[in-house]
Amino acid sequence: xxxxxxxxxxxxxxxxxxxxxxxxxxxxxxxxxxxxxxxxxxxxxxxxxxxxxxxxxxxxxxxxxxxxxxxxxxxxxxxxxxxxxxxxxxxxxxxxxxxxxxxxxxxxxxxxxxxxxxxxxxxxxxxxxxxxxxxxxxxxxxxxxxxxxxxxxxxxxxxxxxxxxxxxxxxxxxxxxxxxxxxxxxxxxxxx
Numbered sequence: 001x002x003x004x005x006x007x008x009x010x011x012x013x014x015x016x017x018x019x020x021x022x023x024x025x026x027x028x029x030x031x032x033x034x035x036x037x038x039x040x041x042x043x044x045x046x047x048x049x050x051x052x053x054x055x056x057x058x059x060x061x062x063x064x065x066x067x068x069x070x071x072x073x074x075x076x077x078x079x080x081x082x083x084x085x086x087x088x089x090x091x092x093x094x095x096x097x098x099x100x101x102x103x104x105x106x107x108x109x110x111x112x113x114x115x116x117x118x119x120x121x122x123x124x125x126x127x128x129x130x131x132x133x134x135x136x137x138x139x140x141x142x143x144x145x146x147x148x149x150x151x152x153x154x155x156x157x158x159x160x161x162x163x164x165x166x167x168x169x170x171x172x173x174x175x176x177x178x179x180x181x182x183x184x185x186x187x188x189x190x191x192x
Contacts, residue, residue: 001045001060004030005037015053020092020167022099024072036091038068038109041124043076049109051091059109066113067120070094074104082127086182087118089133089141092167097132100170100179111144115151122152129155132182134165141165158182 008028016034017023028035030050038047038059047063049070059065072094074082086105088094094107104127108117111133118129131148133141145157160169161181170178 001037001048001063004060005035005045005048008035011035016051016055016092019055020095021171022092022095022167024091024095036070036107038063038065038070039076040064040068041079041120049091065109067116069109069117069121070107072105072107073098073102079104079121079127080125082125084128084130085121085125086130086132087114089114089165090167093132093134093165096167096170096175096178097182100166100175101182111141114144115148118148118152118155126154130158130182131155132158132160132166135160135163137163 005028008030011027011029011034014029014034032053034051036049037045038049040046046068047065048060049057051057070091082104084103086097086101086103088097088105088107089111090109091107094105098105108114114131129152131145133145135141142159145159149155149157158181160166162169166178
């Protein structure tokens, strides 16, 4: 995965990024597909996620996604010294959270991978973990986030006030709404 990722070109513009109103200079491009590197806590690339311009996603086959993550807004080598880390399911949500809070954020790629990934991260940092999973119809995001908060110390949950994820909330409302819900626990205290 490492040599593949290094051979790809830096991304300047991409339809998926434009549709989500985000940017990330560490991503790369393979043909028309956006490429997201997936790291373990030893700073090794363990997989790649490919995102088509229309948003369809796939991972490199026979690679390790569960237990690993993509860091946003910080150097992975400095993970141990972080005071707070926000946790999102997907790239667009993670980048939106980082844009709203200017705080280190990680993408775990699925709510189902959250606990395994954060248990690995807890081995190297005592940072406050803010789990910001999706508000899906099935309730899976909230359920998995609550399981993580129960299993790990110094961990809280923030779920968007509306169906969808925090990127959807930014697109439908504003980045300020995202910031307010993340920093005030979704209670929107400024409204009262």
